[in-house]
Amino acid sequence: MSGLFRRLATRPGATVPFTIDGVQAEARVGDLLISAILLHRHALRRFEFGPGERAGYCLMGACQDCWVGLADGRRLRACTTLIESGMAVVTGGADA
Ligand code: FES
Numbered sequence: 001m002s003g004l005f006r007r008l009a010t011r012p013g014a015t016v017p018f019t020i021d022g023v024q025a026e027a028r029v030g031d032l033l034i035s036a037i038l039l040h041r042h043a044l045r046r047f048e049f050g051p052g053e054r055a056g057y058c059l060m061g062a063c064q065d066c067w068v069g070l071a072d073g074r075r076l077r078a079c080t081t082l083i084e085s086g087m088a089v090v091t092g093g094a095d096a
Contacts (some may be wrong), residue, residue, distance in 0.1 A: 002040075003037075003038050003039045003040045003041050003042060004038040004041070004042045004043070004055055005035055005038040005039050006039075007039060011028055011030070013028050013029045013030060014028070014029045015027070015028060015029075016028065016031070016036070016083050016084070016085050017085055017086065018036065018083060018084075018085065018086060018087040018088070018089065019087070019088045019089065020037060020040060020041060020089045020091060021089070021090060021091055021093075022088075025037075025040050027039070027083040029083075030082065031082070031083045032078065032079060032080070032081065032082060032083065033068065033076060033078040033079075033081040033082065033083050033087070033089075034056050034059065034066050034078035034079045035083075036083040037068065037078060037089060037091075038055060038056075041091070041094070041095040042055065042095045043055045043091065043094040043095040044056060044066055044068050044078055044091065044094060045067070045068055045069070045091045045092050045094045046091070046092040046093055046094045053094040053095060054066070054094075056078065056079055058079070059079050060079065061077060061080045064077070066078040066079045068089055068090075068091070069089070069090045069091075069092070070087060070088055070089060070090060071088035071089075071090055072088065
């Protein structure tokens with residue numbers, strides 16, 4: 001893994017398969033969606049108002065910087081959403 005976040009301690013528990021832009025990835029049960037993505041990537045999504053990428057800011061549900069899209073059309077705030085098996089995250093080309 002080579003993302004923005006690093007897991008500092010191995011946590012027991014089942015793994016959760018999901019995808020980021022169609023690429024298989026893996027998280028742990030209980031991981032937040034922002035952690036699951038940023039353990040693999042350096043950004044969550046392309047910035048919709050200019051060049052660059054976004055990777056969250058407050059990490060506590062206040063700033064709204066971590067919204068991500070899923071292939072099924074849902075938009076989720078990644079820092080307050082637990083990863084679910086089979087989630088298909090679409091980043092819009094961030095960190096590609
Ligand atoms: S990182 Fe601020 S609301 Fe998610």
